[in-house]
Amino acid sequence: MAEEQNSNQRQFSVQRVYTKDVSFESPNAPDVFRGEWKPTHELNLNTKINKLDDNVYEVVLNVTVSAKIEDKTAFIVEVQQAGIFTTAGFSEQELGPLLGAYCPNLLFPYAREVVSDLVIKGSFPQLVLQHVNFDALFAQHQQAAAQGQAGVDKPSQH
Template sequence: MTEETQRQFSIQRIYTKDISFETPNSPEVFMQEWKPQINVNLNNAIKDLGEGNIEVALTVTVTAKIEDKTAFLAEVTQAGIFLAQGIPEEEMGPLLGIYCPNTLFPYVREVVSDLIVRGSFPQFLLAPVNFEALYAQQVQQQKQAEESAEH
């Protein structure tokens, strides 16, 4: 067998790992004009499950505030188990930091949107995310941290 035939990458499972939705100022928030300040945070976590199985979890937190009061807080962690065997180390970073989050994003986008609508708020769709740019930024920050640690 050649090295190429030993390379294996596949999606084993995609699932919602955690969901949280809060409306701490309801019902009063429904009586106000809907002009919220929206903040979106993304986080990506990787966990080695052994035997080539890796869990990648993408967490999205959306906070909507009207003035200084939180209208809603929605947090969803969408995860996937990916099988990666025979993949060179230099390819694993982009695979786990770009490809896997791109695969999970449509699922987390749908769950977040559904939660917000079920909370009786106007529809909210997450804007597309450039995971390649985020990964490049993360790699650059790691290099800078390593360089400053050496000095």
């Protein structure tokens, strides 16, 4: 009886968090350093889930940040922050939000740090990304998918 209860318990663990890919471009340097620094920023987020084994998943959070001054791109930062997660005892309905919202929420602080470090190393003022509500983004994606408007791995723009 004890074994049966243990097999029904939910388990979640983080096996590893890592930077899978990173890119920094400043295509208009050094000209962008010569004027007043009043950029506009754009943030694009995308999450990809790869099943590695039974109950083992890789979740990849793609973060792309671009800054422009008027019509010139100051910089573009692309980060793929990933994690390997083990799950057990979750239903399909529970796995969706767990992998699609909770795991990206765990990965985001790591991606935010990588973005900040790259921007500073590119000789630009510090950029700290604001918190993202991945629960709301996941709910929007699910609603759009239910209405037939979303494609697989469609980026969420924020």
